[in-house]
Amino acid sequence: MKVLVPVKRVVDYNVKIRVKADNSGVDLANVKMSMNPFDEISVEEAIRLKEAGKATEVVVVSIGPAQAAETIRTALAMGADRGILIKTDEDVQPLAVAKLLKAVVAEEAPGIVIVGKQAIDDDSNQTGQMLSALLGWGQATFASKIVIGDGSADVTREVDGGLETLTLKLPAIVTSDLRLNEPRYASLPNIMKAKKKPLAEKTPADYGVDVAPRLKTLKVEEPPKRSAGIKVPDVATLVAKLKTEAGVI
Amino acid sequence: MAILVLAENDAAGLKPATLNAVAAAKAIGGDIHVLVAGEGVAATAAEAAKIDGVAKVLTADDAVYANRLAEPLAALVVSIAGAYDYIVAPATTSGKNVTPRIAALLDVAQISEIVKVVSGDTFVRPIYAGNALATVQSSDAKKVITVRTTAFPAVGTSGSAPVEAVASAGNPGLSSFVGAELSKSERPELTAARIVISGGRGMQSGDNFHLLDKIADKLGAAVGASRAAVDAGFVPNDYQVGQTGKIVAPELYVAVGISGAIQHLAGMKDSKVIVAINKDEEAPIFQVADYGLVADLFKALPELEAELSK
Ligand SMILES: Cc1cc2nc3c(=O)[nH]c(=O)nc-3n(C[C@H](O)[C@H](O)[C@H](O)COP(=O)(O)OP(=O)(O)OC[C@H]3O[C@@H](n4cnc5c(N)ncnc54)[C@H](O)[C@@H]3O)c2cc1C
Numbered sequence: 001m002k003v004l005v006p007v008k009r010v011v012d013y014n015v016k017i018r019v020k021a022d023n024s025g026v027d028l029a030n031v032k033m034s035m036n037p038f039d040e041i042s043v044e045e046a047i048r049l050k051e052a053g054k055a056t057e058v059v060v061v062s063i064g065p066a067q068a069a070e071t072i073r074t075a076l077a078m079g080a081d082r083g084i085l086i087k088t089d090e091d092v093q094p095l096a097v098a099k100l101l102k103a104v105v106a107e108e109a110p111g112i113v114i115v116g117k118q119a120i121d122d123d124s125n126q127t128g129q130m131l132s133a134l135l136g137w138g139q140a141t142f143a144s145k146i147v148i149g150d151g152s153a154d155v156t157r158e159v160d161g162g163l164e165t166l167t168l169k170l171p172a173i174v175t176s177d178l179r180l181n182e183p184r185y186a187s188l189p190n191i192m193k194a195k196k197k198p199l200a201e202k203t204p205a206d207y208g209v210d211v212a213p214r215l216k217t218l219k220v221e222e223p224p225k226r227s228a229g230i231k232v233p234d235v236a237t238l239v240a241k242l243k244t245e246a247g248v249i
Numbered sequence: 250m251a252i253l254v255l256a257e258n259d260a261a262g263l264k265p266a267t268l269n270a271v272a273a274a275k276a277i278g279g280d281i282h283v284l285v286a287g288e289g290v291a292a293t294a295a296e297a298a299k300i301d302g303v304a305k306v307l308t309a310d311d312a313v314y315a316n317r318l319a320e321p322l323a324a325l326v327v328s329i330a331g332a333y334d335y336i337v338a339p340a341t342t343s344g345k346n347v348t349p350r351i352a353a354l355l356d357v358a359q360i361s362e363i364v365k366v367v368s369g370d371t372f373v374r375p376i377y378a379g380n381a382l383a384t385v386q387s388s389d390a391k392k393v394i395t396v397r398t399t400a401f402p403a404v405g406t407s408g409s410a411p412v413e414a415v416a417s418a419g420n421p422g423l424s425s426f427v428g429a430e431l432s433k434s435e436r437p438e439l440t441a442a443r444i445v446i447s448g449g450r451g452m453q454s455g456d457n458f459h460l461l462d463k464i465a466d467k468l469g470a471a472v473g474a475s476r477a478a479v480d481a482g483f484v485p486n487d488y489q490v491g492q493t494g495k496i497v498a499p500e501l502y503v504a505v506g507i508s509g510a511i512q513h514l515a516g517m518k519d520s521k522v523i524v525a526i527n528k529d530e531e532a533p534i535f536q537v538a539d540y541g542l543v544a545d546l547f548k549a550l551p552e553l554e555a556e557l558s559k
Pocket of ligand 1: 013037038120178448449450451452474475476477478489490491492493494495505506507508509510511512513516526527528529532544545546547
């Protein structure tokens with residue numbers, strides 16, 4: 001079984017982003033970029049499936065600018081086998097990403113696609129579900145555990161009330177949550193080896209997918225700032241303030 | 250304009266998040282219908298019929314909807330979607346699971362976690378863990394939207410809408426429900442509580458969360474946690490507050506032994522009053538706290554409990 005993992009190049013999770021002065025977007029100049037953390041978790045899971053003999057090949061695909069090739073190389077250094085870069089400078093929104101991935105699935109015929117539950121830039125949380133809809137496959141979002149069976153997968157999901165487990169008929173889509181695993185760091189020899197792994201370059205036009213955005217961003221603003229309040233010297237003062245000044249207890 | 254709101258419901262009945270989603274639908278404006286899907290939903294539908302501003306409640310009563318599996322639920326919504334301009338759901342794990350599936354089947358974009366309705370096609374939504382707010386305009390004829398519940402105060406429940414059954418759309422048979430391990434608690438639900446007290450890595454163990462429990466019981470508060478506390482196994486996953494956990498905006502949020510990473514702040518910075526208890530006076534949580542106490546939590550929490558008992 002082949003595993004397909006889409007990976008997105010996003011602003012590193014440690015970066016405190018800044019809104020551009022003209023409110024046209026977020027300033028990405030000279031900002032550290034990394035693989036979306038949820039995608040790293042997906043790549044790790046795919047590699048573990050291969051190491052456990054449940055998967056035969058791990059293919060990663062990224063849709064984005066030329067630099068997204070670095071994101072693919074990171075995944076290859078972690079242990080993925082092969083990469084596909086669908087190169088575009090457009091703002092490709094989740095529905096279009098899902099359509100491109102559907103086309104990749106048609107070529108690659110994976111047994112499972114592991115998608116990050118959300119990208120930490122646009123926080124959309126849509127792509128996996130959309131891909132699953134377009135393919136007519138089953139889905140299990142927010143996974144904290146995946147057990148591959150015979151033609152099926154048992155997936156434990158993190159839901160508002162706790163955990164629930166579903167059985168999916170394969171092929172299927174799983175979206176990964178934080179506690180699915182802890183991704184490995186790529187070792188230096190593996191980073192070197194990754195440079196020789198195959199990376200195919202495509203464009204959205206190769207797949208005949210229209211990636212025109214459906215949502216237009218009119219402006220991007222800073223949220224209202226919260227200012228720091230006061231330090232209280234002790235618990236008694238804290239409780240007094242909460243009772244009389246804030247009136248919340 | 251006709252708006253279909255997907256009710257958030259389980260075997261126990263209607264969940265409060267439904268009332269926030271209806272509030273967003275009211276802000277959009279139009280004829281609001283609420284869809285209650287589940288097994289044996291008559292009582293839940295009767296509850297939904299009382300929601301202010303709702304013109305009609307639709308019920309899909311079928312075992313296939315009992316566990317809110319995404320594939321049958323999306324098929325159901327798509328089967329009746331022709332009559333609606335908007336499909337709106339609360340941004341709960343259940344809403345987030347199913348709505349993108351509906352949007353893709355309708356070939357429209359989804360507008361995730363809106364916090365404001367600007368006009369019929371323009372909405373504000375947080376991006377980058379809430380560090381920026383994007384105003385987005387949709388060019389799709391039908392709009393599929395999830396709603397950040399904390400941004401839309403719940404509507405009242407003094408209405409009386411008619412209830413109508415809709416046909417089940419069957420089961421595509423792509424997934425099946427095995428079981429659930431749901432956290433049981435006598436305390437209020439995290440996302441609906443007036444007061445939330447959360448613990449972080451500084452709590453050191455799950456046992457130490459009893460220090461928070463005692464205070465929560467005194468205040469009628471819900472207990473939450475940072476990702477680090479959940480990852481360390483101190484508390485279950487449903488306690489997590491943050492960018493990728495639950496979004497809360499209570500009257501009072503007390504962060505104990507939590508450093509204040511952006512991903513945590515994303516889930517609680519809209520709280521009315523924030524209190525931070527941390528032994529590190531440089532901890533970023535103090536930058537958003539109205540009241541900061543620099544102290545060892547193992548000393549401060551018993552004192553707080555004693556002070557509240559006075
Ligand atoms: C993709 C992604 C998503 C994430 N999503 C979330 C999310 O949804 N929610 C979330 O919370 N995090 C999330 N995180 C993690 C986040 O970046 C932080 O790692 C996490 O919030 C840290 O938790 P903490 O504050 O409990 O731990 P730490 O940062 O380790 O802080 C512990 C604090 O406890 C204090 N302390 C220790 N001992 C004591 C004591 N005895 N008395 C008083 N104070 C004490 C310390 O001074 C310190 O400030 C996410 C990260 C990523 C990459």
